[in-house]
Amino acid sequence: MLRHSNAVPVPPRRVVVLGAGGFVGGAAARRIEAAGVEVLRLGRPRLDLLADGAGAALEAALRPDDALVVVSAQAPCKDAAMMVANLRMIEPVCAALRRAPVAQVVYVSSDAVYRDAPLPLTEESCAEPGSAHGAMHRAREVLLADAVGGPFAILRPTLIYGADDPHNGYGPNRFRRLAGEGKEIVLFGEGEERRDHVLVDDVAELLRLMLFHRSTGILNAATGAVASFRQVADLVAKLGGGRSAIRGTPRQGPMPHGGYRPFDSAATRRAFPGFRYTPLAEGLELVHRQSQAHGA
Numbered sequence: 001m002l003r004h005s006n007a008v009p010v011p012p013r014r015v016v017v018l019g020a021g022g023f024v025g026g027a028a029a030r031r032i033e034a035a036g037v038e039v040l041r042l043g044r045p046r047l048d049l050l051a052d053g054a055g056a057a058l059e060a061a062l063r064p065d066d067a068l069v070v071v072s073a074q075a076p077c078k079d080a081a082m083m084v085a086n087l088r089m090i091e092p093v094c095a096a097l098r099r100a101p102v103a104q105v106v107y108v109s110s111d112a113v114y115r116d117a118p119l120p121l122t123e124e125s126c127a128e129p130g131s132a133h134g135a136m137h138r139a140r141e142v143l144l145a146d147a148v149g150g151p152f153a154i155l156r157p158t159l160i161y162g163a164d165d166p167h168n169g170y171g172p173n174r175f176r177r178l179a180g181e182g183k184e185i186v187l188f189g190e191g192e193e194r195r196d197h198v199l200v201d202d203v204a205e206l207l208r209l210m211l212f213h214r215s216t217g218i219l220n221a222a223t224g225a226v227a228s229f230r231q232v233a234d235l236v237a238k239l240g241g242g243r244s245a246i247r248g249t250p251r252q253g254p255m256p257h258g259g260y261r262p263f264d265s266a267a268t269r270r271a272f273p274g275f276r277y278t279p280l281a282e283g284l285e286l287v288h289r290q291s292q293a294h295g296a
Contacts, residue, residue, distance in 0.1 A: 001123050002210070002217040002271040005151055009212035012067040012103065014038045018058075018093065019072030021045070023165050024108055024157075024203060028069055031204035032211065040066075050085065055092030059100045067104040067211050068097070070144065075110075076167075077136040090140045094147035104151040104214050106207060107144050109137040111158040111220060116257050120264040123156075123218045153210050155203070157221035158263060161283070162200030163290035172197055172284060175233050179240030180291065189251035191230035193259040196222045199283040209272050223277040224265030235281055239288040 015032050019025035021043025029039045040061065047057055049072060062068065070093060074085050097105065112134030113127045129135045141154055161172035168174050170188065178185050203221050210219070230246070237244045268275060278286070 001267055002153065002213075002215045002219050004271070005214035005216070006212065009209070010214070011035065011037045012211055012214075013065040014040060014063065015067045015069060015211060016040045016042060016062065016102075017069045017071065018042050018047070018049075019070070022071060023162065023167075024160065024200060025069070025071035026164065027162065027200045027204040028071065028108075028207045031201070031208050035208055035212075037211075044072075049089040049092055055095040058092060058096040062096060062100045062102055064100075064102065066102040067106070067214075068102050069106045069108070069207060069211070071108045073136075073140075075133065076169075077133040079132060083132055083136050086136045087139060087143075090143055094143050097144075097147045097149075101149050104153070104211065105144065105148045106153045106155060106210055106215075107141060108203075108207070109141055109154050109156045110134065111156050111222065111261075111263070113138040113141070113156060116261065118258075118260075120224070120262040121220065121222075122264045123220055123267050151214050151216045153215045154218045155206060155210065155221055156218065157203050158196045158198055158261075160200050160203055161197055161287065163287045165200070171195070171229060172232055172236060172287070175236040176240075176284075176287065176291065179236050179244045182240070182243040185233045185237060185244050185246045187229055187233060187246065187248045189255065190248040191233060191246075192228055193255045193257070194226040194228045195257075195261055196224070196226050196263050197232070197280055197283075198223055199278045199286070201286075202278055202283075205275065206268070206272070209275065215271070219267060219271060220263055220265070221268075222263035222265055223280070224263055225280065226260070226262050227280050232280070232284075235284050236288075239284060
């Protein structure tokens with residue numbers, strides 16, 4: 001649940017984006033800049049959080065009236081080595097914030113912090129992760145909360161898709177690339193598991209709103225609607241001109257999350273009544289057009 005320090009949106013003086021060279025960080029930086037706010041983009045070339053002196057370098061870059069968005073991570077976190085690296089990355093951020101407090105900090109986490117449940121997940125759901133990725137993000141949330149002295153907000157997105165996604169993860173992003181090449185879309189099982197998918201532009205807009213309202217608390221970035229991976233593949237294949245066949249395969253293990261992971265998006269509607277999540281079919285069509293434009 002979010003609480004707003006600014007009842008009426010007020011642009012921050014400057015926003016510092018850690019991880020601005022990445023998929024989500026880049027989208028957030030572009031959205032904030034489009035709203036007329038100065039953005040300091042700190043990606044790995046400018047600030048390597050695993051390098052010696054990273055905390056001091058970040059401290060020197062921060063101003064008291066900055067808002068800091070922390071997106072930088074090695075993701076998805078798959079094992080103990082990646083867990084250690086991600087915690088090492090957040091250590092200098094916490095050290096800098098203790099020495100150089102800012103006006104607001106927003107951390108981009110993940111819905112993986114929640115344990116599975118048969119009912120729609122909310123911001124009140126138990127944060128008891130069952131994966132290394134979820135445990136990594138939950139540990140970072142706790143460490144940042146301890147280091148930040150002022151307004152602190154956490155955004156927990158579910159599965160994100162968009163034209164510039166570099167990960168090629170199973171779902172809309174991989175299906176879209178296969179369809180664009182006219183290749184077969186291969187499903188796990190029959191693609192029957194149902195998940196919520198959120199457009200990266202919506203995640204970026206929620207970050208902008210949280211910054212302009214100087215929000216504190218937790219918000220999930222999830223549309224409240226689920227679709228099976230088979231439905232996603234059908235939509236993507238249609239956008240690709242129907243050149244790609246869709247094939248199921250024998251499932252090698254249990255379906256992740258029991259095959260169903262829904263969300264209740266009521267908290268988003270309460271926090272930002274004018275905000276509208278992009279429906280999946282509309283978002284996939286938008287991403288298809290963006291990809292074609294990039295290709296041209």
